[in-house]
Amino acid sequence: MPANATSATDRLTTTQDNDFPSSFQTDGRRERGNRNKAAVVAALLDLYAQGEIQPPAARIAEIAKVSERSVFRYFDDMDDLSAFAVELQWSRVKDLYEDLISDGNFSERLAAIVEQRLHLYDKVESVYQVAVLAARKNAVVASALKKRRSILRHQTMKQFAQELDNHPDSANARRILDFTLSLENIDYLKSAMGLSSTKRSETLHAAVSILFHLQH
Template sequence: MTSEPKPKVTDGRRARRDRGRLTVIEAVIALFQEGSAPPTLQQMTERAGISAATLFRYFDTLDDLLHEATAAYFARFGGLFEIPDIGTGTPDERVRRYTDSRIALYEGIAPFARYGRARAFDHSHFAATLHSARGRMAEQVRDHFGGELAALAPHRRDGFVAAVCTLTSFESWDQLTHDFACTSDGVRTVWRHALTALCDNASPSPP
């Protein structure tokens, strides 16, 4: 005689817990986008409609919650990390697509990018995420400006990649927009002129 299957109580609890965690993460993301970076525990619980005790049943620490919210936010904007038609077109076209894509990315991720960089000094999760993102973006530079790199002596190629990455980093965008009050078009102009000069310097001289 076989027994009737028992209700999947555990699965139901897990599903409720997952929904609760997602609600908290979405609340944190919304608060960041509104300018609370990072939000306080009270702000997070009020926005999510839960108690502090419930929040800590979902997440071991606030750092764990904020790291998961940061990862979810970056995943949401994952498409902005890509460069359209990477590596194709004339040098001018590639410079324009590269600068446009980086500006769109930074405008999208700014609240969490600032927070993540601040926490990278004392939190290994944030440091690892930042290191991985920078490595990925450096590889994109190598792919997108492959023609310029091929024209350079091997010992100069890493310097070219480093120059492009540093020039168009989030830190550069943040300084231009805040310290120099540049609009998106202003940042675009600065970067295009500088990248064009780098690319022209890397191109072989005509015979």
């Protein structure tokens, strides 16, 4: 994707804002095009949710009830469509990144962040897995993934600032804590280890408690 490509969120805003002349807004073909574009993105997100991480354009078009040619009328290629869908889905769960109770004692703060991360993972699981794959060759997705990791890392460090400051090996403790509460680790606990939501929660609680030599 070109370096100066606009983000999916920017393009979504451009598609939906009301700065166009009224004659342009009411143009039937443009409205139909917008509906079809939205249908294509919705179809891809539905397929992601069903576990189809790299569906072909024909499959997306079938679900969206548009022609396969239409898919590439709205997006440059499959990478462009994937980047748009990933950013759109992440924008829908933005509040989950910010919804974290940071008050209370260690046990309360630990419970709050574990609940937040597990809930967030449940909401973005399929898109997250796509993003990890797409980030290897798509600069837009890679940048978005890096930004969201940074947000969660900052939250984690803030949530346990007191414990980290008092830890005898603070540098390593920060790295271990960052990974333990990352979406990557939660994905591993579910996908590789087959743990239920309850067991994932228990594991995260135990790991952080052991790190700080505390009982939750």
